[in-house]
Amino acid sequence: MSAQRKDFSLDGLFGVKGLDVVITGGGTGIGLYMAKGFAVNGAVTHIVGRRREKLEEAKETILGLKSDAQVTIHVADISSRSEVDGLAKSLEKVDVLINCAGIVLPDPPCTHLTPLAELQKAMLSSPPETWSQTFSVNVESVFYLSVSLLHLLAAAPHGGRIINVSSIGSTMSDPNTHQPAYQASKAAVNHLTRLLASKFREHGVRVNAISPGYFPSQMQDPSNPKSNLARSKELVPLHRGGEEExxxxxxxxxxxxxxxxVDGQVIPLSGGRDWGLGSEY
Known part of the structure; x- marks a missing residue:
């Protein structure tokens, strides 16, 4: 019996045409960059977000790149269990789920050089809502939406895929940052990725995470000269910030x-920044 012929073409290896891809946070930032890539390459792309106007703008942007792209909008607050349930019931087919929605809430600035009393005061002034809201959006929504869509992902012809969006803040311990809730939540996403991979593997669903560095987004404003993105030539070993592609x-x-x-892995996407190289080290 002859061996099955393998398809090493780009379409065979990297083709996503016809896949139903659900992207939370797909109206802006990294979620939108991913939505553009899938939609332009023939995927049926579902973008999810709280703000209809942002989703409409994103859809128009994508259609400007490919006029016959298949883009569907879903308005939902994925921090709400009832809205996650409603979203899951509205979908009939899912091949890929990308959990990209996330928030970072400001905390009082402090560093390792802050005097002890001021350091303690600044860190203790982080309100409880910062922690509860951050974990609700960044971690709990990933768990509940992934589980809610498991039956559809398991039915995907070539196996379902879940891609969680983490952050290099999940592993870096830079004392100059002051986002403890955000960084802790993204560390939780890393472990949740491995947990879900172990739970779902017998059902043919792979779970991985991408850990981005500095990309243009609502969290990284390139026009702010003090932002890490603006300083990426200095901070990142590849001397640039991340780009849409x-x-x-x-x-x-x-x-x-x-x-x-690839299964149960966290893929750094940081231009080498996660090595710990940069002006702070």
Missing amino acids: DAAGTAIWLASRAGSY
Whole structure:
């Protein structure tokens, strides 16, 4: 019996045409970059967010790139269990789920050089809502939406894929940052990724995470000269911030045949910044 012929073409390895891809936070930032990549390459792309106007703008942007792209809008607050349930019931087919929605809430600034009394006061002044809201959006929504869509992902012809969006803040311990709730939540996403991978593996669903560095987004304003993105030439070993194609390409790799042997992993997407290289070190 002859061996089955393998398809090493780009479409065969990296093709996502016809896949139903659900992207939370798909109206802005990294979620939108990924939505562009999937939609332009033929995926049926579902973008989820709280603000209809942002989703409408995102859809128009995508259609400007490919007029016949298939883009569907879903208005939902994924921090709400009832709205997650409603979203799950509205979907009939899901091949890929990308949990990209996330928030970072400001905390009083402090560093390792802050005098002890001021350091303690600043860190204790972080309100309880900062922690509860951050974990609700960044961690709990990932768990509940992934589980709610498990039956659809398990029915995907070539296996379901979940891609969680973490952050290099999940592993870096830079004392100059002051986002403890955000960084802790993203560390939780990393472990949740491995947990879900272990739970879902017998049902043919792979779970991985992407850990981005500095990308243009609502969290990283390139016009702010003090932002890490603006300083990326100094901070990042590759001397630049992340670009739209970097985010889209990594997600397409994990969702396609090319990434089918990757499971339970957290993929750094930071230009080497996660090594700990930069002016702070």
